[in-house]
Every structure is written in structure tokens, then in C-alpha cells.
Amino acid sequence: MKYYIGIDIGGMSVKAGVVGDNGEIISQGSCQTFTDKHYSVMVADTYKLCEKILKEANLTKEDVSAVGIGCPGTIWSDKGIITYANNLHFDKVPLVAEFKKYWDTKVVIENDANCAALGEYAFGSGKGSKDCIFITLGTGVGSGIILDGKIYSGKRGAGGEAGHMVIKLDGEKCTCGRRGCWEVYASATALIRDTKTAMAKHPESLMHKIAESYGKISAKTSFEAAKQGDKLAVSLIKRYVKYVSAGVVNLINIFRPDVVMIGGGVSNEGQYFIDMIQKYVNKYHYGGRINPKVKIVRATLINNAGIIGAASLVMNI
């Protein structure tokens, strides 16, 4: 049995876990992220967290084969540098070098969506495939591309940004500077924005009651109302599914992977949501008459994707 540590850096907290070579988490923990402090503070805290979870697993540093780290933003993996991560206020941070001051072992860092994609490929919904694409529908639209079992992220890790593929030229403004990016239509944020707009125009919609019972308008509001037959919500969801699927079909026509895995908050809507995407994909993918269909599946590692994904980064290297 080999052991790895997977570290998942986020804007609120750093999570870490000791992971076995079958992808099982043996022990795990977390510590707070202080985005207003120097990155060296976070690295020191993260190292202490590693010591803690190793102790809980009755293991020592010598038992660990390697450490994998996932982090949001543009990661130049070959150099171990976080090029840019706006939410963490990181700008050219040599994270691997800083971590090695405490623990001089094999350490690899990658973008968190890429880690999640690799984790799903190795131990989740992408198991057994060769080429697969992971899409996360949350605050934004993230993507991770696995080709022949390896993360593809382009020059200096700046690729894999499918969320910033324009699907509606001259459409809504995106934070990246373009108009009409996939993210502006297919993220949970976009669905909530469109839900609010629709609700404001239609005070009779069931969505008002549902939002009230939950105390807020969320990505769930329209899905739940649609399931209960609210016509406005049904049309909202239909349009949202079209937005999501349009980008998925684009990626299928470009990559023709074995499988597309859908994760992120909205994927909690489950098979109902996945089935709608699959239906659209089957209808519109290029050469539908001759080419085999591409399977759309729900990502399965859910909350553990970050830790397992980061650990899978350093397995078999």
C-alpha cells in the first residue's frame, strides 16, 4: 500500500487528506485560508495540517510517496508556480518551493478543476475511459481536460478554460473581458440571475413560494418549481439546459471524448438534469448518424473530488 497526500486550496479553507492508492481517504482535515496574509502563512498552516492528518492515520512523513496540490487559478505546473489566482490574491507565487522548505518530497501543483477531472478519471465517473472532459457548473464554469489519461492544460497551464468559450457572440458581458462566454449562461450564477429576472416579471410563479421557503433564490429554485409543473420554471430550465448543452456539444465536436462528466453545485440536480443534457447532445453532436454517442454522466466524487484529485496528481509518477 502506498500513501499520498492530496491538498485542496480554496478561498475559505485548505483541505488535506491522506489518500491510499485506491483513492480512499484515510484521514482528512482542514484549516482556514487567510487571503489577507502572505502566502507563507498559508503554507506553514498547510504543513501543520499535513502533520496532523498523518498522525491521525498512524503514519509518518516517510510513509508518504508524494504530495499533490490543487489550487484555483492559472497554475504553471512544470515550475510549481501559481501564476495568478484572483480570489486568493496570489500573483506569481512559488508554492511548491515554499512547501519544500518544510518537507522536501515530491510535490506537484495543478489547477483545481484539472485535479478534479483527474480524480474523476482515476476513481470516479471517468474510470475506464481514455479521453474525458470534466465540467463544473458553479460560481463560474470550470473545465478539466484528460487526454489519454493525462491532464491537458496547454502552455504554462493557461488552457482548459472552456468556460471562456464564446457561445453567443456579442452576448452578456463576462468578467474576462469578452461578451457571450459559456460561463455567463451556464454557471449557477447565471441561472440565479435569470431566475431573478423571470421572477420579477411573474409574481404568480411558484418560484416565489419555493424561494421563500428556502429563504433565498438559488439554482435550486427553478429546478424545484419546474418539477412541480410551474410553466415559467420549465421554460427557464429548458433554456438553461440548452446553454449548458451547447457548450458541451462544442467540446464534443472538438474532442470527441469517451465521456463528459458534469460536476459542481448544479449537478446535484442529478440524473433528471443529466438526462436532459444527454438528449440535447444526442440530437446535435456532429455526424450523429455515423458517430457513436458520447456519454454524459454526473461526477461522482462530489465533496472529495478536491482531495482525491490532488492526490491522483502524484500517483504513478
Next chain:
Amino acid sequence: MKYYIGIDIGGMSVKAGVVGDNGEIISQGSCQTFTDKHYSVMVADTYKLCEKILKEANLTKEDVSAVGIGCPGTIWSDKGIITYANNLHFDKVPLVAEFKKYWDTKVVIENDANCAALGEYAFGSGKGSKDCIFITLGTGVGSGIILDGKIYSGKRGAGGEAGHMVIKLDGEKCTCGRRGCWEVYASATALIRDTKTAMAKHPESLMHKIAESYGKISAKTSFEAAKQGDKLAVSLIKRYVKYVSAGVVNLINIFRPDVVMIGGGVSNEGQYFIDMIQKYVNKYHYGGRINPKVKIVRATLINNAGIIGAASLVMNI
């Protein structure tokens, strides 16, 4: 010195060339394609063509290391099968097996845009890069993706169809069944369509005179009028460049390659056209402040891309 044969199958003719290992064409020839006859006729003619060009090069079959074939359509390269090529009326054609009846040597078949991409990577505008993308702007919009020096074409070669990436949801109808594909806006066909529409509305435009002098409306009409200061043509070209560039930026954000190579008929407009795409790309690619710019170049193999590309398919295998 090693020798290869590169065969470029087209709707009008089959071209073939003896190619040396530096990508130089030693002898070449062509024969007619009869799309109304059985594919075995074309293969027999192609084999005769190979004999002819070998003789002209003072070589024999024994001097040839391998044969590479490029063909339009969906090609399942691993199986040597043309899955589907509508213009050639080919449906599940076992082309490699048929060719081997005449000449039992190493034979590899690939999609022609993929071959051109590989040729440009090995001997043309992509030389020295690692990941590069080739776009051809002609009747349609074709694409070839080279990752780490190898063609990426997805499952059963059905990927690499970036022309069928939607950039304008619910836009103009595409032959593939979707609406708003890149091809419907960025192909030469699309530019000619838009030129005709604009000319019909503006009889005073210089484009009428230019079209008359050439005897037809072509992709050149608007480019030439724009260079001569015709305002309508300037706005047409500006919009066309935006269409082309929007798709290029999408591919850059997904792949972040070293270089994007532009080929096909419209690329004959030269550096003037390439510079406009580069300007748009520099402005809109994701993370422009932190990520290095991606170079846009004109494809350089031009008319020889088919033969050299097909030959490069079988070098170093």
C-alpha cells in the same frame, strides 16, 4: 535518405507525391476521382499513380518506407476506414485494406485537415512548436489539432471538428443540423454570402466594380474593396475578422497552443488578414494580462500541404 509517398484524396482528383525525409517533394502527379464509381476504381488508379511517380523519381517500391493517405471526412485511422465522406460518396470504406491488395506496405490514413496540420507542424508554419492548431478557411471551416507533436482526433477520429463549434447560439443554420456554427460565419462561403447581401443593398459600393472585373463575386471582392477604402467593404471585413477571431480565441482558451496556423483560400489575403486576427486575439484571449500571447501565423505549405501532410503521417512511425 528515406522516402515516403503522400496521397491526397479530393473530390476532383487524387494527388500523390514522393517525399523525402526533409519534407521535399521529389516527384508528383495526379489522377481524376470518379465519385460515381466504386471506390476500388479510385484505389486501382491511385496505385498506378504511385508507380508512375516512383518511376519519375528513379525509385522502386522497395525504396519507400511507408505510404500516408489524407482524405476528407471522418476517418477511423486505427482501423484504416473512411467512416463517412459525403463529397466522395464514401460510407464505411476499408481504404487501407483495399490499397494493400496492390501494395502490402505500411499504410496510414487520416483526415485531410489533420494531415495538413501535421505537415505544417513538421515542415511549415508550426515547426518548432509543441502544441499547435491548424484552421482552414475555405468552403467550410476545417481544423487539425496537434498536441505534443501528434494529431489529436478523438474517438474514432470523429473529433477535431472545430468548425462545428457554435459561436452564435440560435444563429444561421448549418448543414450539420445546429444553428450558429463557426463555419457558417467564418468560411469563405459565409464571406461570399455576406458580400452578396451587402452588395445587393448598396449598388454604389466599389465591390460591384471589383466583382465585375474578376467576372464573379468571391472572398477576394470585399478584401480588395476594403484595401481601396470602400467603407461598406471595410465594415464587412471587420465583421468577418471578428467571426474568424472569435473561434480562434475560443480554441486558444481551451488549448493554449504555441501557435494557431491559418490556411485555406482566405489565408491568401496574407499578413494583412493575419495581423487583424492577431490584434483581436491579443485583446480578448483569457488572462491577457498574465498569459503570454499566442502567435497567429499564415500556413506556409499552401498547395503542397496535402501531399507533404499525408507523407508526414508515416514519418517516424
